[in-house]
Amino acid sequence: MTKLAYLWDKFKKLHLGLYILFSLMVAFGSTTAVFFERYSLVDFGLFKTELQHFTDAQAKGAKYAPAQAVWVRIFKPVNVEKTVKTRYVNGKAVKEDAYSSNKGTGDLYFLFLLLWLWPLYRHYFSQKPQDMARIERRIIDLPLVVFAMGWVIALQRYAESVLSYTSQYGPVSLRTHLIFAVSSLIFGTFVSYLNLELTGLYIRRYIARPFFLANNPYGLKRGLAVSLTMRYALMVFSLAMVPLLLALYVPVFSSLDLFSRLFSSHGENLEWALAYENIRVFLPVLVVALLTGFLLVFQGVSILLYRSNVQTPVSALVRRMKAVAAGDFDCKTSVLYADELGQLKGHFNMMLDGLVERDKIKDTFGRYVSMEIAEKIMKSGRVNLSGEEIQATVLFSDIRGFTPLSEKLPPVELIRFLNDYFTYITGPITANKGVINKFIGDAVMAIFSPVFGVEDHHEAAVRAALGMRDALKDFNARGKYPEVFFGVGVHSGGLVAGNVGTEARLEYTVLGDTVNVASRIESQTKEAGAQILLSEAAVRGLDRAKFPGVNFTECAPVLMKGKSAPMVLYKV
Numbered sequence: 001m002t003k004l005a006y007l008w009d010k011f012k013k014l015h016l017g018l019y020i021l022f023s024l025m026v027a028f029g030s031t032t033a034v035f036f037e038r039y040s041l042v043d044f045g046l047f048k049t050e051l052q053h054f055t056d057a058q059a060k061g062a063k064y065a066p067a068q069a070v071w072v073r074i075f076k077p078v079n080v081e082k083t084v085k086t087r088y089v090n091g092k093a094v095k096e097d098a099y100s101s102n103k104g105t106g107d108l109y110f111l112f113l114l115l116w117l118w119p120l121y122r123h124y125f126s127q128k129p130q131d132m133a134r135i136e137r138r139i140i141d142l143p144l145v146v147f148a149m150g151w152v153i154a155l156q157r158y159a160e161s162v163l164s165y166t167s168q169y170g171p172v173s174l175r176t177h178l179i180f181a182v183s184s185l186i187f188g189t190f191v192s193y194l195n196l197e198l199t200g201l202y203i204r205r206y207i208a209r210p211f212f213l214a215n216n217p218y219g220l221k222r223g224l225a226v227s228l229t230m231r232y233a234l235m236v237f238s239l240a241m242v243p244l245l246l247a248l249y250v251p252v253f254s255s256l257d258l259f260s261r262l263f264s265s266h267g268e269n270l271e272w273a274l275a276y277e278n279i280r281v282f283l284p285v286l287v288v289a290l291l292t293g294f295l296l297v298f299q300g301v302s303i304l305l306y307r308s309n310v311q312t313p314v315s316a317l318v319r320r321m322k323a324v325a326a327g328d329f330d331c332k333t334s335v336l337y338a339d340e341l342g343q344l345k346g347h348f349n350m351m352l353d354g355l356v357e358r359d360k361i362k363d364t365f366g367r368y369v370s371m372e373i374a375e376k377i378m379k380s381g382r383v384n385l386s387g388e389e390i391q392a393t394v395l396f397s398d399i400r401g402f403t404p405l406s407e408k409l410p411p412v413e414l415i416r417f418l419n420d421y422f423t424y425i426t427g428p429i430t431a432n433k434g435v436i437n438k439f440i441g442d443a444v445m446a447i448f449s450p451v452f453g454v455e456d457h458h459e460a461a462v463r464a465a466l467g468m469r470d471a472l473k474d475f476n477a478r479g480k481y482p483e484v485f486f487g488v489g490v491h492s493g494g495l496v497a498g499n500v501g502t503e504a505r506l507e508y509t510v511l512g513d514t515v516n517v518a519s520r521i522e523s524q525t526k527e528a529g530a531q532i533l534l535s536e537a538a539v540r541g542l543d544r545a546k547f548p549g550v551n552f553t554e555c556a557p558v559l560m561k562g563k564s565a566p567m568v569l570y571k572v
Helices: 003-012 016-041 044-059 068-075 107-116 118-125 132-169 174-214 228-254 256-264 276-325 340-368 371-380 402-408 411-425 427-431 457-477 513-528 536-540
Strands: 080-089 092-101 388-400 435-440 443-448 485-501 506-511 532-535 569-571
Touching (some): 016 107, 016 174, 016 228, 044 068, 107 132, 118 132, 118 174, 174 228, 388 402, 388 506, 427 457, 443 457, 485 513, 513 532, 532 536, 536 569
Antiparallel strands (some): 080 092, 388 485, 532 569
């Protein structure tokens, strides 16, 4: 990247467009509000007098130019500063009042925006790590902050107008208070809505998008939000209700004297009220007033209907999505129309069907391969035939005298017996986060490893073995089958875990000397006359204080098949 491109990239991250847009929205709202104020505050009586003076002067061939102070009294501008200006007429100094606009304290709002975005600027321009959650909330809340600033400026504008008017023209009448209040309402309405939409569009496109694409682009965002109904209500209020009220205000205000006279006559001046010229004024105002009332009612109803037809279905769909995220797949939604909402609901149901199917596959997969292995394979997203080296404790369990027992039971009954037996003895394995790798006839092979979420795998395997012994007692206590005995061998060490087979057919398994030794330790239980035998490696990793009342009895060294040195085993 060239130096010029680097500087341009940094310059864009200042987001000066936000401040420019905010200024334009405030300028537009101020122009509209000032136009309303000037029209409402104009002194038509004084204007008529000055117009007569101008006409008389023209008739006499004289020049007439009213002083600036006269125009100030006619239009009654507020938020202006009065100064004394000296000008020279025929060589003589003449002092007169001059007026200039008072800009107010607008710069403070730009400073507030700067402080609000300061964490984002520090993230872009500082090398130190920043609080990303705080920056996220600042960006998400920024449209609402800009929206609120519009109304804060409107309130400030009302207060400044009242104070300025009082200082220039004396006490403020109730009618003038109302003019300033409506003017501030117009300002706040237009500025806040336009900032929420136009400035909000800039924020989403040029502030939020670059930041979130680099930081958590797909996750849920924290912060405040404007609901769909509130956004629609603001649009209707700003672009429909306020203009309607202004359309009614103009003819009413222009004929205010006539209305005041009519309502103060108490029916005593009926002939005057029915005069043709007066009817020409009253009737259009009455028609506009009635139309405005009807339209305002319909617009209010449209907000309620929008909430019912759009906001409520969308909110319900959001609640269903949250339920799906929490694991509840039984939350399909009805599809009644073919519009965008109907398509959104339909595709949500299709997505839900896919998730249910995927969950069924995962559950079925977990019946043949342990759920931990199923999740590990599915999350990896790839088939790894090379395997990985892990540290683990392997547990083997086998029924003693199974061959004679299997000869006495019919095949169907034998399967039922094994399923019943495995139901009992596998419970302690899963309870201690063991992974059942496979069933080999009447034998069970289980793995305990940090890879599958078991940090203290030695302790977990021993607890599982002790639990299996208690479970076997419960199984025999039922008396449904002949009494069963088993042997359990436990050994710890390194092994290789991975997918064995081809791309078309795989089995996730563990291989290595640790597995072979664990199997042979289980076979040694016959000779040792014990149900549970542990290798020295398994016992060495234990904290025996965590097994009160359990005796770990050291047995005589045994030379295992394939081993050059005898192994020390422990009877439990």
